[in-house]
Amino acid sequence: MPSQDHSLTGQVAIVTGGGGGIGRAIALAFAAAGADIVIADIIPQRCDEAAASIRALGRDVLAVPTDAADPAQIRALVAQADRQFGRIDILVNNVGGVSGRPFLEQSERSWRRHIDLNLVSMFAATSAAVPTIIRGGRGGAVVNVSSIEASRAAPNYAVYAACKAGMNNFTRTMALELAVHGIRVNAIAPDYTLTPGLHGNVTGPVDPSTWRPPSPEQQQATRRRIPLGRGGIDTECGKAALFLASPMSSYVTGAVLPVDGGSWASSGWIRNEAGQWTLGG
Numbered sequence: 001m002p003s004q005d006h007s008l009t010g011q012v013a014i015v016t017g018g019g020g021g022i023g024r025a026i027a028l029a030f031a032a033a034g035a036d037i038v039i040a041d042i043i044p045q046r047c048d049e050a051a052a053s054i055r056a057l058g059r060d061v062l063a064v065p066t067d068a069a070d071p072a073q074i075r076a077l078v079a080q081a082d083r084q085f086g087r088i089d090i091l092v093n094n095v096g097g098v099s100g101r102p103f104l105e106q107s108e109r110s111w112r113r114h115i116d117l118n119l120v121s122m123f124a125a126t127s128a129a130v131p132t133i134i135r136g137g138r139g140g141a142v143v144n145v146s147s148i149e150a151s152r153a154a155p156n157y158a159v160y161a162a163c164k165a166g167m168n169n170f171t172r173t174m175a176l177e178l179a180v181h182g183i184r185v186n187a188i189a190p191d192y193t194l195t196p197g198l199h200g201n202v203t204g205p206v207d208p209s210t211w212r213p214p215s216p217e218q219q220q221a222t223r224r225r226i227p228l229g230r231g232g233i234d235t236e237c238g239k240a241a242l243f244l245a246s247p248m249s250s251y252v253t254g255a256v257l258p259v260d261g262g263s264w265a266s267s268g269w270i271r272n273e274a275g276q277w278t279l280g281g
């Protein structure tokens with residue numbers, strides 16, 4: 001495979017939530033592939049830290065504290081990016097979030113917040129950024145960060161799962177609507193991936209020293225449930241998103257790529273104590 005197929009040289013990518021976790025890993029993977037990066041993260045220190053890491057890779061960056069769930073803020077950032085770089089080629093809709101409890105115990109405020117974070121942020125950034133990508137006339141790519149929970153039942157996470165299922169179908173529909181402009185629209189669907197959010201590090205700078213390592217019981221449960229036997233690493237999402245944003249996937253659109261160690265495929269099969277596959281334990 002020629003190496004230029006991985007290259008994003010000369011391109012500009014917007015990553016929502018690009019200051020931490022999966023979004024940061026995607027931003028750094030794209031920067032390493034030659035793209036200049038626009039970070040839309042709500043936490044100012046994370047904008048600064050991600051910007052420094054991107055500059056260290058030799059790329060230009062615009063990092064502005066932005067609430068991606070606020071369409072006005074995203075529109076302002078896209079306009080600023082357009083002025084600074086004169087182009088936008090790639091949009092990554094990564095912002096999302098979840099809190100777990102049975103649906104009937106979830107407040108209206110909570111389910112509306114889930115919809116804002118997981119769906120409105122995607123609609124707002126797509127609506128703001130894609131017209132600029134179209135105007136460039138060079139085609140482009142949208143990568144949405146979905147979840148395995150989009151395609152299976154998720155007790156205690158009903159609204160999150162419904163939002164991510166909506167994201168998957170928005171991905172497919174936009175793939176059709178934007179094909180005429182040469183813009184490909186795809187999603188990655190991670191399962192359990194080690195990120196600040198997963199460790200409750202959701203404010204302030206990313207601080208791995210506050211993260212508690214999984215207990216032996218949690219590690220054993222992960223080994224039984226996930227075919228590859230471990231949780232995912234944020235950089236693995238970065239690589240999958242780079243594939244979908246780059247010419248490596250030039251004939252891929254409307255796809256949802258599991259980045260889940262095989263857990264979606266296993267669909268109810270788990271390993272028993274002896275390490276043998278069994279349905280339901």
Ligand SMILES: NC(=O)c1ccc[n+]([C@@H]2O[C@H](COP(=O)([O-])OP(=O)(O)OC[C@H]3O[C@@H](n4cnc5c(N)ncnc54)[C@H](O)[C@@H]3O)[C@@H](O)[C@H]2O)c1
Binds near residue numbers: 068098192
């Ligand atoms: N980590 C997992 O196990 C996992 C699994 C499946 C799907 N996902 C999805 O991956 C995406 C990223 O998750 P993560 O685990 O990296 O999260 P994270 O909490 O570790 O990082 C999210 C980043 O987004 C920023 N952010 C939060 N709200 C924002 C807002 N309104 N506007 C702008 N920035 C905002 C945060 O400051 C943070 O830097 C989410 O869509 C999530 O649903 C994560």
